Amino acid sequence: MLSIKNLNVSAEGKTILNGLNLEVNKGEIHAIMGPNGSGKSTLAHVLSGRSGYQVESGSASYNGLDLLDMLPEIRAREGIFLAFQYPIEIPGVNNTSFLKKALNEIRKHRGEEELDAIDFLQLIKKQMQLVEMKEDLLRRPVNQGFSGGEKKRNEILQMAVLDPKLAILDETDSGLDIDALRIVAGGVNKLRSKDNAFVVITHYQRLLDYIVPDFVHVLSDGKIIKSGTKELALELEDRGYDWLTNEPETVA
Amino acid sequence: MTETLNIFKDWVQDQSRKGSDFVLSKDFRQRSLSEVRTENFPTRKNEEWRYTPLSSVFDRQPSFAAEAEVNPADVEQLTAAFADAHHLVFIDGHFNRTLSDEISVLARDGIAINLLEDLEPGSQDEVERVIKNAKLTDDNIFRHITQGLARTGLFIELQKNIEITKPLHLLFLGTQSGKTTLSNPINVVHLNPNSRLKIIQQFASVTATKALTIPADYFQIDEGAALEIYKLGLESDETDHLSNTYAQLADAGSLNHHQYLFGSRFTRTNTEINFAGSGSEVVLRGIYLGDKSQHLDIRTYVDHAQPNCMSDQHFRGIMNDHSRGVFNGLVLVREHAQKTNAQQSNKNLLLSRDARVDTKPQLEIHADDVKCAHGATIGELDENALFYLQSRGISKQDAALMLTRAFATEITQEVKLDSLREYIQAEIEARLMEAQNFHV
Ligand SMILES: Nc1ncnc2c1ncn2[C@@H]1O[C@H](COP(=O)(O)OP(=O)(O)OP(=O)(O)O)[C@@H](O)[C@H]1O
Ligand SMILES: [Mg+2]
Secondary structure, eight states, X not given: OEEEEEEEEEETTEEEEEEEEEEEOXXXXXXXXXXXXXXXXXXXXXXXXXXXXXXXXXXXXXXXXXXXXXXXXXXXXXXXXXXXXXXXXXEXXXXXXXXXXXXXXXXXXTTOOOOOHHHHHHHHHHHHHHHTOOTHHHHSEETTTOOHHHHHHHHHHHHHHHOOSEEEEESTTTTOOHHHHHHHHHHHHHHOOTTOEEEEEOSOHHHHHHSOOSEEEEEETTEEEEEEOHHHHHHHHHHOSHHHHTSOOOOO | OHHHHHHHHHXXXXXXXXXXOOOSOHHHHHHHHHHHHHSOOOOTTSGGGTTOOSTTGGGSOEEOOOOOOOOHHHHHHHHHTTTTSEEEEEETTXXXXXXXXXXXXXXXXXXXXXXXXXXXXXXXXXXXXXXXXXXXXXXXXXXXXXXXXXXXXXXXXXXXXXXXXXXXXXXXXXXXXXXXXXXXXXXXXEEOTTOEEEEEEEEEEOTTOOEEXXXXXXXXXXXXXXXXXXXXXXXXXXXXXXXXXXXXXXXXXXXXXXXXXXXXXXXXXXXXXXEOSSSOEEEEEEEEEEOTXXXXXXXXXXXXXXXXXXXXXXXXXXXXXXXXXXXXXXXXXXXXXXXXXXXXXXXXXXOSTTOEEEEEEEEEEOOSSOEEEEEEEEEOOOHHHHHHHHXXXXXXXXXXXXXXXXXXXXXXXXXXXXXXXXXXXXXXXXXXXXXXXXXX
C-alpha cells in the first residue's frame, strides 16, 4: 500500500529525514516511536503533502501512485488521513459543515453520490458514539476552544467519517486521560479492517496495549534505526533509546 | 487635480444658481454653499486623507439626472430580498413614488416620515436644527455640497416610546450610464426618548451606472432610544461614493451601525459619533471588500464627551487583486468621560500580493478611569488552516473560500435581521467567487 524508499527531506536547509525506508501493507498497523525531534511529524506531514519541506531524494508510492507528486487534497481523496499532533483551530468554520464538505469531496472523487444533510447527520451521529464526543462540539467552529482531548477525539471522529485507507495518527494519545485513550483506541480498533492500514506515532507503550501493532519502528535522526514487533515497544519502555543510538545501524 | 476640483466647485455654485428644486431653506443652503466656496478639498497632506487621493474621484464632471424610466424588475429584484421591510426607493437622486410603499400608510400616530421635498417652505426648521447640531471633524466639504444642492431626502421622526418593528428599507439606485449622475440624499432621523427604529440603507446600481454619490446622514438619538442601521454599499464600479454619518446620543441611547462596503470604484465613509449623555452604547461594525482597483476608505471618529458610555468597533477588510483599503479610526475620551469602555478592532485579509491596506486605529485618552483597547492586524490566509482543510480532501481554492467566508462571518453573524444577514453573506460569496483567486 505504502512504500517509502530512501527518503531524504529537508526544511529550511536542514536535513530532517535522512534515508528513510518503510513498507506498509493493507491490514497492518505500524507504530513509530522515537525521540523528540527525530522527524516523526515531518514524515507524517510529508506523506500528507504539507508545503515547506524539500524532498531531496527518494520516493514514496501509495497504491502505485507517486505520492509526493500529488496535491494534499488529492492524497486525502485517495484515502490518506493524518490525525494532527496539534489540530488547527478554524474560527468561523462550522465543524459539521466542514466535515460534510470533506466527506462529499472524497465521495465525489470515488465516484459515489454526495450525501445530503439528513444522511450525513445520521452517519455523523453514529460515528460520534464511537468516540463518545459531545454533540455540541459539532455545532462549534472547527476545534475552536476545544480542550486538548476534545481536539483529539474530533480527529478520530473525522477519521471515522472519512473512512481512510491509510491513517497516520501523530501522537493522538498525547494529552489524553486514560478513559479518552481507551475510547480513541477503541475507535481505531473498530475501524481497523483487512483493507486499511494505520501508522501510529506515539511516545508511549501504553497506547500499544490498546492498539496492538504488527510492527514497531524506531525513528532516530531521520531514519528508522530498528524495527521489530510489539515487544520492541516494551523494551523501549524499559531501556529508552540510548542503547539503540549507540548500536550499529539495523535496517528494517 | 486642483483644476478639476475647482471646476467641480464652480459647477456646484452654478447648479445652485440655476436650479430651483432644492429642499432646504435658502438661508441654510447659502451657508453651506459659502462653506464649499471657502473650504479646500482635502489633500493627502491632511492626516485624515493620507492614504486616499481624491484625484480619481473628480475626473468626471457630474450632472443631475432627470427622473428616468426605470425597469421595475431592477427594483423588485432588490426589494424582494427584504420582503419583510417597508421600501422607500430613490432613483438617480429622485424619490420614486410608484416603486415605494405609500408613505402615508407608514405614518401613523407618533411616526412622521417626510420626504424633504414635501416639507412646506418654512417648515424645515426641525430638520435643519438636527443638521446644524452636527459638528464634523472632517469631510465637511462633502456634507456642504450635499446640503447646498439637496434635492431629496428623508426626515424621520419617532415620538416617545414608539417602535417601528418592520425595518425601513431605503434604496438608492443609480441607473444612468451616459453621464455621471450626482446623487446627494440627506437622511435625518430623530428618535425621541425610548423610541426604536431599524433601517436598511442600500446604495446600488444597475450595471455600468456612472454616478457620484454623496449622501449625508444625521441621527439624533434621545434618552433610551435605539437605532439599528445597516448600510450596504453595492454600487457599480463606475461609481464614487463619499458619505458622512453623524450620530448624537443622549443618556442611555443606543446605536448599532453596520457598513457593508463591497461596491464602487472609490468609497470614503466618514462616521462620527458624539456621546452627549451618559450610559449610551454604540456598536460600529463593517466589512470592506475590495477587488480590481477599488479604493475603500473607512474613517470613524468616536467622541466620548460624557462618562459611562460604551463604544465597540470592529471592522474587517478583505482585499483582492489591486484593491486598497484604509481604516482610520479615532476614539477620543475626554477628561471627564470616566468609566468609558471603548474597544476598537480592525482586521484585514490580503488575498493578493498587489492588494494593500493602511490601518490607523487610534485612542486618545484624557480620563484615567477607563477601559480601552484597540488593535489592528493585516494578514494573509492562515497556511496551517489551509493545509488542515486540504488534508481532509478540500481543494485549496475551496479552503481559501471557506476561510475568507469565515473571516467575514465573524462580523455578519451580528446582523440581527435574518433576511439581511443572508443577503449580505450571499453578496460576499458571489463577489468572492468572481474574484480571480477563487475562479475555478
Ligand atoms: N518547517 C520546518 N523548518 C525547519 N525545521 C523543521 C521544520 N519542521 C520540522 N523541523 C525540525 O525538524 C526536526 C524534526 O521535527 P518533527 O516535528 O518531525 O519531530 P518529531 O519527531 O515529530 O518530534 P516530537 O516527538 O517532539 O513531536 C526538529 O528539529 C524540528 O525543529
Ligand atoms: Mg511530532
